Amino acid sequence: MKKKIDINQELEKLASVYEAGGGFGDPDAKAEHDKKFQLLMHQQNLEINKKNFITSIICAIATIINVGVFVYQVFWR
Numbered sequence: 001m002k003k004k005i006d007i008n009q010e011l012e013k014l015a016s017v018y019e020a021g022g023g024f025g026d027p028d029a030k031a032e033h034d035k036k037f038q039l040l041m042h043q044q045n046l047e048i049n050k051k052n053f054i055t056s057i058i059c060a061i062a063t064i065i066n067v068g069v070f071v072y073q074v075f076w077r
Contacts, residue, residue, distance in 0.1 A: 007047075011040050 014037045 007040055007044050011037070011044065014040065 014033065017033065
């Protein structure tokens with residue numbers, strides 16, 4: 001849980017550079033900043049996709065159970 005909070009905090013901190021209107025003196029510094037920002041966004045997206053995948057698996061299992069119960073009720077009762 002702490003990792004997610006750190007990612008969000010880092011994204012907020014890096015995004016505030018753009019909001020403050022501060023510039024970069026070195027083109028390499030801007031490129032490094034953008035790369036770090038993109039990496040953090042990618043890590044955040046990976047966490048969200050992982051949670052979505054787990055939710056999908058749970059829904060699929062629940063659907064299979066419901067179909068099994070329905071088939072049992074229709075054909076064996």
